Every structure is written in C-alpha cells, then in structure tokens.
Amino acid sequence: MLLASDEKLDAEQLVAWVGLFVSLAALAVSVAQLLPALPPPTDAAQLADDLSVSVREQWEEEVTARHLRVPRVIPLSWSATRRPVAAPPEETYGDAVDARILRLALNGRLEGDFDQAARRLAQGYRSVPAGRLVILGEPGSGKSVLAAMLTLGLLAERGPGAPVPVLLTLSSWDPVSESLGDWIQRTLGTAYYGGRTEIPRLLLRSQRLLPILDGLDEMPEASRRSAVRAVNESCGEGTGVVLTCRSAEYQDVIEGGSPVLRRAPVVELVPVSAADAVAYLKDVSWPAAVEWEAVFEHLRENPESPTAVAMSTPLALTLARSVYSNCERDPAELLDFDSSHAVEDHLLDHIITAAYAPAPGSGGQRSTDDWHRSAKRAEAYMTYLATYLHRHRERDLVWWAMSRRLSSRFTGLALGVIGGLLSALITAGVVLFMGNEVDSDFTSIPYLCAILVTVVWYAVPGDSPGRLSFRRYGSLGRLGKGFVAGLKLTVILLVLTGALFTVDRVFANESVESDLSLFVAFSGGACGIGLAFSLGLAVHAWLDAPPENSKKATPSGTLHQDRASSLIASLVAGVVFGLAAVPLFVLGDAVGFIAYFIPAHSPFQAPAADLLAERLLEFYAGISAVDFVVIALFSAVGFVLLLLLTRAWPRFLLVRLSLAVRRKLPWGLIRFLADARDKQLLRQSAGAYQFRHIRLQERLASRALAKDRSPRGRNGRRAPKAAITAAVAALLLVGLLAGQGRSADMLIETGEAEYMGFGPQDNTLITVDDDGMVRRWDVNTGEEVMKGGMYFPFLSYSQSHVVVIAEGLLWLDEMGFETPTWRLIPWREPQVKRGEVFQVYGDVSDVEGISSNGCYQLSMRRSELFRIDRKEPEWSKSCRVNSEEQGVWWSISGDG
Numbered sequence: 001m002l003l004a005s006d007e008k009l010d011a012e013q014l015v016a017w018v019g020l021f022v023s024l025a026a027l028a029v030s031v032a033q034l035l036p037a038l039p040p041p042t043d044a045a046q047l048a049d050d051l052s053v054s055v056r057e058q059w060e061e062e063v064t065a066r067h068l069r070v071p072r073v074i075p076l077s078w079s080a081t082r083r084p085v086a087a088p089p090e091e092t093y094g095d096a097v098d099a100r101i102l103r104l105a106l107n108g109r110l111e112g113d114f115d116q117a118a119r120r121l122a123q124g125y126r127s128v129p130a131g132r133l134v135i136l137g138e139p140g141s142g143k144s145v146l147a148a149m150l151t152l153g154l155l156a157e158r159g160p161g162a163p164v165p166v167l168l169t170l171s172s173w174d175p176v177s178e179s180l181g182d183w184i185q186r187t188l189g190t191a192y193y194g195g196r197t198e199i200p201r202l203l204l205r206s207q208r209l210l211p212i213l214d215g216l217d218e219m220p221e222a223s224r225r226s227a228v229r230a231v232n233e234s235c236g237e238g239t240g241v242v243l244t245c246r247s248a249e250y251q252d253v254i255e256g257g258s259p260v261l262r263r264a265p266v267v268e269l270v271p272v273s274a275a276d277a278v279a280y281l282k283d284v285s286w287p288a289a290v291e292w293e294a295v296f297e298h299l300r301e302n303p304e305s306p307t308a309v310a311m312s313t314p315l316a317l318t319l320a321r322s323v324y325s326n327c328e329r330d331p332a333e334l335l336d337f338d339s340s341h342a343v344e345d346h347l348l349d350h351i352i353t354a355a356y357a358p359a360p361g362s363g364g365q366r367s368t369d370d371w372h373r374s375a376k377r378a379e380a381y382m383t384y385l386a387t388y389l390h391r392h393r394e395r396d397l398v399w400w401a402m403s404r405r406l407s408s409r410f411t412g413l414a415l416g417v418i419g420g421l422l423s424a425l426i427t428a429g430v431v432l433f434m435g436n437e438v439d440s441d442f443t444s445i446p447y448l449c450a451i452l453v454t455v456v457w458y459a460v461p462g463d464s465p466g467r468l469s470f471r472r473y474g475s476l477g478r479l480g481k482g483f484v485a486g487l488k489l490t491v492i493l494l495v496l497t498g499a500l501f502t503v504d505r506v507f508a509n510e511s512v513e514s515d516l517s518l519f520v521a522f523s524g525g526a527c528g529i530g531l532a533f534s535l536g537l538a539v540h541a542w543l544d545a546p547p548e549n550s551k552k553a554t555p556s557g558t559l560h561q562d563r564a565s566s567l568i569a570s571l572v573a574g575v576v577f578g579l580a581a582v583p584l585f586v587l588g589d590a591v592g593f594i595a596y597f598i599p600a601h602s603p604f605q606a607p608a609a610d611l612l613a614e615r616l617l618e619f620y621a622g623i624s625a626v627d628f629v630v631i632a633l634f635s636a637v638g639f640v641l642l643l644l645l646t647r648a649w650p651r652f653l654l655v656r657l658s659l660a661v662r663r664k665l666p667w668g669l670i671r672f673l674a675d676a677r678d679k680q681l682l683r684q685s686a687g688a689y690q691f692r693h694i695r696l697q698e699r700l701a702s703r704a705l706a707k708d709r710s711p712r713g714r715n716g717r718r719a720p721k722a723a724i725t726a727a728v729a730a731l732l733l734v735g736l737l738a739g740q741g742r743s744a745d746m747l748i749e750t751g752e753a754e755y756m757g758f759g760p761q762d763n764t765l766i767t768v769d770d771d772g773m774v775r776r777w778d779v780n781t782g783e784e785v786m787k788g789g790m791y792f793p794f795l796s797y798s799q800s801h802v803v804v805i806a807e808g809l810l811w812l813d814e815m816g817f818e819t820p821t822w823r824l825i826p827w828r829e830p831q832v833k834r835g836e837v838f839q840v841y842g843d844v845s846d847v848e849g850i851s852s853n854g855c856y857q858l859s860m861r862r863s864e865l866f867r868i869d870r871k872e873p874e875w876s877k878s879c880r881v882n883s884e885e886q887g888v889w890w891s892i893s894g895d896g
C-alpha cells in the first residue's frame with residue numbers, strides 16, 4: 001500500500017529516522033578514514049631505553065620499600081660451585097683457561113653501600129663472556145636480593161640501546177604448555193604494556209632483553225627439567241640469561257637428566273660468617289631492653305651450632321632484626337632450639353606479630369589488646385593467602401586472577417538467578433509504566449537475562465586489567481575487534497532466541513507452529529539487537545587501549561586503571577547500545593516479519609518497501625518519547641551490567657565481597673596488602689605481590705593445611721547447592737506464575753488475538769492478531785483450517801475496528817478516504833474490494849461496534865444505534881441507547 005495523504009507527518013518522521021541513521025553511518029565511515037591505524041613498533045633501541053626507565057623506577061622503589069639499604073648490605077660472598085652442575089670451563093672461557101684461575105675469577109663478595117655493591121656486581125657479571133650465569137644458594141641465602149642488585153647495577157651502567165635486564169619470577173611459567181619467549185612476552189606485556197605483547201616480542205627478537213629468571217626451585221619439580229631445556233633452546237647465541245635456584249634442587253635437576261645451561265658458569269652463595277652476622281646485628285638500633293651479647297658470644301664460640309647455622313643466612317638476620325626490634329622478647333631464646341629449621345620457624349611464627357606491634361617508644365598510643373587483635377586478624381588473612389598461593393603453585397598474588405580461582409562454581413548460576421529476578425521486577429515496572437499488560441512477549445525477558453548473565457560469567461573468564469584511553473592510533477583495530485565480537489554474540493543470541501521461544505511457548509501451553517511468525521519476526525529483531533551489541537562492543541573496545549610506551553605497574557595502579565576503564569567504557573557503550581537497540585530491533589523485526597510472510601502468506605502484491613514503511617510507522621505511532629527513553633534506559637543498564645561482568649575489577653569486587661562476608665579476607669584487601677608490604681611481610685613485583693620470602697609462605701600454608709586435614713562434614717558443601725537450587729526454583733516459579741495469567745482452559749490454541757468472531761459457518765472461528773494475520777479455526781477439532789493464515793499489513797497498522805461478519809471481514813479504513821469508511825474483505829475472494837462500501841456515521845471515535853451481519857452501528861458518544869442500508873450509503877436512527885453506566889461491554893446482534 002502507498003502512503004496516503006493523511007500520513008504525511010508520520011512519513012516525514014520515518015524519513016527523518018532513516019536519514020538520521022544514514023547520516024550517522026556516513027559520519028562513521030568518514031571518521032574511520034581519519035583514524036590512523038596503530039603503527040607497528042620499529043625502533044627497538046628507543047623502546048628498550050623507554051622500558052629501562054620503567055624497570056629501574058620499579059626496582060628502586062622496591063629496594064627502598066624492603067629497607068635493603070638500611071643499615072647496610074648484609075655481606076654476601078660467592079664462589080664457583082664444586083657441584084657437578086656447570087658446563088665445562090673450555091665451553092665457557094675457551095681451552096686456554098686454567099680451571100683454578102677460572103674458579104678464582106668467579107669468586108666475589110658484596111658489602112658496604114648498596115648502590116656501590118650493585119655496581120661491583122654488574123661489573124663482575126660483564127666479565128662472563130657469554131652473558132650467562134647460574135646463581136645457587138640455600139633457602140634464604142640472598143639469591144633474590146642478589147638478582148635485584150644485579151638488575152639495578154646493570155641498569156645504572158646501561159648504555160643507549162643496550163639490553164634491558166628484567167627480573168622475572170619463574171613460578172608462574174609452565175614450560176610444558178608455553179615457550180619461554182611467549183611467557184616473557186606475556187609477563188612483560190601484563191606488567192608494563194597493559195597486556196600488549198607486540199613491544200616485548202620485538203625487544204626479545206632484537207636481543208634487547210636480558211632475562212634474570214629468579215626461583216627455578218619454586219616451579220613444580222616435574223617442570224624444572226623442561227624449564228632448563230627450554231632456556232637452552234630459547235636463548236641462542238648472543239642472548240644473555242641469569243638463572244637462580246636452590247643448590248640441592250638444581251643438582252637434582254641436572255642429575256635427573258636435564259642438560260646444563262650452556263656456556264654458563266655456576267656460582268654458589270656461601271653462608272654469612274659469624275663475624276659478619278654479629279657486625280650486621282650490632283649496627284641495628286635495638287630497644288633498651290633487648291640484649292644480644294649472649295647470642296653474639298655463642299655465635300663466635302659455636303659456629304656449627306643450630307643457632308649459628310640458622311643465623312648464617314640473610315633471611316634469618318632480617319627476620320631477627322624485625323622480630324626483636326618490635327617485640328618485647330629476649331634474643332637469648334634462640335639458643336634453646338636443637339635445629340636450624342626450628343630457629344627459622346620460630347622467627348617466622350613471630351614475624352607477623354612483630355610487624356603489627358607498636359613501634360619502640362610509641363608508649364600507650366595503642367593498647368596491647370588492640371594491636372594483638374590486629375596481628376591475629378592479619379595472621380589469619382596472610383595464612384589464607386599463603387594457602388591460596390600454595391594450592392595454585394604460585395608466588396605472584398595478582399588481584400585479577402583471584403576471581404577465577406576463588407569464586408564458587410555456582411557463582412554464575414547465582415548471578416543468573418539474581419539477574420533474572422531483578423529483570424522480572426524491572427520489566428514488570430516498565431510494562432506497567434507504559435500502561436500495558438504483562439503478556440508472553442515480556443515474560444521471556446527474565447529468562448533471557450538470566451541465561452545471558454550466566455553465559456557471560458562462564459564464557460568470559462575475566463580479562464587482564466584494562467586501561468582507559470582516548471588515543472586515535474589503533475582505533476580501527478580496536479573498533480573492528482569489538483564489532484566482530486558482537487557479531488559472534490549475535491549467532492549465540494539467535495540460538496538462545498529459538499530456545500527461549502520454544503520454552504516460553506511450552507510454559508504458555510501454546511502451539512509452536514502456530515506462532516512461527518512471531519519467532520521469525522523476533523529472530524529479525526535479534527539480528528538488530530546483535531548489531532546494536534556490535535556497536536556497543538566496538539565503542540567499549542575502542543576505549544580500552546594499552547599504552548604506547550612502558551608504564552611502571554603497581555597492584556593499586558592497575559586496579560584503579562581497570563576500575564576507571566570498566567566504568568567509563570561500559571557506560572559509554574551502554575548509551576550507544578540503549579540508543580541503537582530499539583530502532584535496530586524494530587527494523588530487524590519488520591524485515592524478518594515481511595521476509596517470512598510476503599512470499600507465501602500475503603494476498604497482496606504490494607512493494608516490500610511500502611510494507612516495511614507501514615510496519616515501522618505502526619511501531620513509532622504506538623510509542624511515546626517517554627516510552628522510548630524508558631526502554632532505552634532499561635536496555636542500556638542491562639548492557640552495562642553484562643559488560644561489567646566481563647571486566648577484571650567487577651569480578652574482583654564480587655569475590656572480595658564473598659571473601660569479606662565469610663571473613664576470609666578484609667573488604668579493603670588492596671589497602672591491607674599495601675600495608676603488609678610496608679610492614680615487610682610482602683614484596684612487590686610489578687603488578688603482583690609476593691611474600692617477602694617463599695619460606696614465610698610455606699610456613700603459613702603448612703600450618704593451615706595441617707589443621708585442615710581432619711575429615712569435613714558434607715553439610716557445609718550441601719548449603720551452597722541447596723541455596724542455588726532454591727533460587728533456580730524461585731525463578732522458574734515466577735515464570736510459571738506469570739504464565740498462569742493466560743487461560744489454561746482454552747479449547748483452541750489460537751495464540752494472541754486482537755479481534756475474534758465466528759465466520760459464515762457456526763463451526764468456524766476467525767482470529768486477527770495485532771500483526772494483521774487472519775486465521776480460521778475449526779471449533780470442533782481446534783485445528784487451523786488453513787495453515788499460516790493470510791497476512792493483511794494494513795490490519796496491523798489500523799487502530800480501529802475489525803469486525804467478523806458472515807460475508808467476510810469489515811475493516812474501518814481511516815486513511816483511504818476523506819471520511820472513515822468500512823471496507824470488506826470477502827471470505828471466498830481474499831481481495832479488498834475497491835471503492836466505498838459505506839461510510840461511518842459521525843466521528844471515528846464514536847464507533848463502538850458493528851453487528852455481526854453488518855446492518856447496525858453503535859455510536860457510544862451519541863448513545864444511538866443506527867441501521868445501515870447496505871445498498872445505499874444512508875443511515876437511519878433506530879433507537880437511543882442508555883449508556884450512562886460506565887464499564888458496560890456492548891455486543892450487537894444481527895437484528896440490533
């Protein structure tokens with residue numbers, strides 16, 4: 001049908017809407033041409049210089065935080081190892097080098113000022129021809145401190161474009177599933193480039209990196225042999241590498257069949273002498289009540305005693321300094337233990353209490369009970385973290401991985417149920433606000449929300465921390481990445497639409513086949529929603545961009561960056577989705593509906609464009625600006641919440657809430673971790689926290705696991721399952737109750753009908769739905785007489801009456817003539833008769849109804865019943881009707 005003159009205003013509005021979208025599309029194409037792509041990094045030397053600044057800032061801050069400069073460096077000595085774990089001397093230095101001279105050249109000692117000692121260490125490393133070195137030592141002997149000193153010493157003397165020393169902890173590397181190069185790229189990308197791996201890859205390929213790999217012994221035993229082999233394969237000629245490991249563990253790896261690290265001399269840290277230990281402890285400013293003379297005398301006279309052996313490691317010396325500086329304890333108690341491990345365990349058991357004790361000379365600022373309670377809580381929290389890391393074989397405590405590892409397996413289901421219930425309440429409020437009834441079209445929304453929330457939670461494990469950025473470079477790549485992700489989600493959405501449609505029809509006791517038109521139309525709408533998804537995800541991806549240059553990473557910094565990125569990017573994407581969802585859904589719904597009905601179900605040969613225009617006009621004529629704002633707001637809020645579930649910070653927020661409610665960890669977890677670092681309980685490595693020493697983590701975890709070995713009851717495990725089951729049952733009950741509003745006693749499953757009446761025979765029921773689909777039913781069998789029905793698009797657009805009479809359908813045409821006119825659609829010839837049938841008497845709003853034989857019209861405003869002469873367009877007043885009583889439903893018989 002062509003647009004009549006009475007529709008000019010609506011047509012102009014439609015043209016304006018279409019023009020708006022075309023203009024926006026043209027603008028997007030124009031802007032895209034102005035957005036430069038992200039150029040690949042090419043200047044490796046400049047990138048290396050930039051990275052060296054970030055690495056040096058990070059480790060300078062960490063050395064200060066660990067108090068490694070106060071009071072002075074613990075004397076560290078090393079020499080060439082005598083263990084059979086090194087490459088032959090001739091492979092490292094050549095055939096002319098004498099083994100005794102080589103061993104003397106590898107001997108060294110560090111003491112005094114920290115920075116000067118770091119420079120001397122770097123100079124000694126540069127004397128190694130291949131730039132490869134293995135550092136061995138006992139637990140707590142200072143291997144990690146030596147690696148940090150070497151890193152800073154090499155950075156202090158580094159020239160422009162030279163390789164950048166990067167200190168990496170090996171505990172997070174699985175050499176079986178990931179190559180050394182990929183692991184280095186991923187680790188550096190997360191730590192310094194916001195997850196971007198292109199720059200680390202370029203630096204690694206151009207030999208601008210010097211990996212200092214700390215803690216081979218902290219890897220699982222089965223992985224160590226593969227790790228040494230992978231280091232040999234990845235670090236080719238001209239690539240330096242430094243590896244640290246415990247002495248016994250490294251020897252076991254080599255004797256177990258692993259090849260030695262090629263062209264790498266092996267040095268081993270020697271224990272701190274009694275004289276050096278006494279000198280170090282004497283430099284500490286102890287409280288007046290702390291007396292060390294008995295211990296000093298014992299160390300000098302009994303260098304092989306358990307106490308002397310324990311105090312020969314830098315770890316025990318720093319633990320003793322912390323414990324006896326803050327706790328009112330007598331150091332002489334160290335002489336009562338019968339093994340060095342017992343001495344070390346005693347110091348580890350009191351280090352947390354000492355960290356939270358009032359500083360010497362603080363007086364009565366804190367009561368004894370107050371700081372004791374704080375220390376007990378902190379010890380419980382630290383024990384939980386140590387157990388968590390131990391079970392996952394990790395050293396690095398990264399906040400964005402905690403959600404994936406500590407969330408219950410039922411979290412996604414619980415969030416889905418909560419999202420479904422909330423969406424049910426919000427949907428009901430929106431529908432009531434718009435003045436509609438809650439029907440089957442709306443009852444599927446809670447199910448859709450519940451499924452989407454659950455799928456998003458389990459399908460997206462949570463990304464690494466993001467970073468908010470508005471830079472133009474790389475915009476096309478980020479926009480395309482998000483848009484493609486949206487198109488993939490569209491396919492999933494179509495599958496979910498079909499499943500939800502079937503489930504909803506089953507709950508509603510309605511025929512799936514009879515409402516196939518609804519499914520096809522809704523599938524088109526789902527495609528429109530998918531396109532809106534794509535636009536929203538494109539904007540979301542554009543706002544989450546990694547930095548162009550290296551940035552010093554900290555746990556709190558990455559958390560704040562991801563929080564800002566999550567909130568702002570999700571809100572902007574939500575606005576885009578909210579504005580685009582309704583128009584694109586309506587457009588897709590109209591296209592899908594017409595594509596299904598026009599080929600086989602419509603008796604008209606009208607152009608598809610005209611039918612599409614009528615379908616769109618029908619929607620925009622029935623929705624107000626307030627309704628549009630409410631629907632757009634609801635859509636935007638739902639999209640924002642779904643996007644937040646894919647980000648690291650919201651997931652961390654959920655697991656932090658869960659742990660705080662269960663009193664496993666404090667609500668202010670990041671503040672607690674930062675405070676523990678200030679108290680020398682933790683150390684920081686880029687964006688991760690670590691226990692200051694692996695021995696502290698092992699000690700806390702072993703104590704906790706020993707308590708947990710008792711058998712557990714099953715009641716505790718059943719409680720979460722029972723809660724989830726009850727919540728799922730509640731959601732299903734809500735859906736079933738919502739479906740009870742639809743009649744369960746219907747003999748004929750007609751679906752929704754806007755108009756209904758009996759046809760020319762008494763056994764024929766005629767229904768007209770709000771989409772203009774006319775169907776005929778056999779009242780005896782309940783079956784549809786003609787499958788698919790007949791489609792009349794103008795009936796869906798018409799807001800007036802459609803009356804079923806013996807001859808056919810009477811349709812009140814308000815557009816085709818100067819005055820409203822009844823038009824007839826005969827049963828036998830489904831073509832609309834041209835010309836006037838007869839005119840309406842009075843205003844269209846007066847018409848209450850027309851009799852089943854088309855002979856009487858009831859005018860409610862005038863309270864009169866008129867007889868219609870079908871042969872001549874004249875009217876005769878038959879009688880006056882008493883219509884003063886409100887709420888009366890009228891039905892006109894054949895004789896009026």
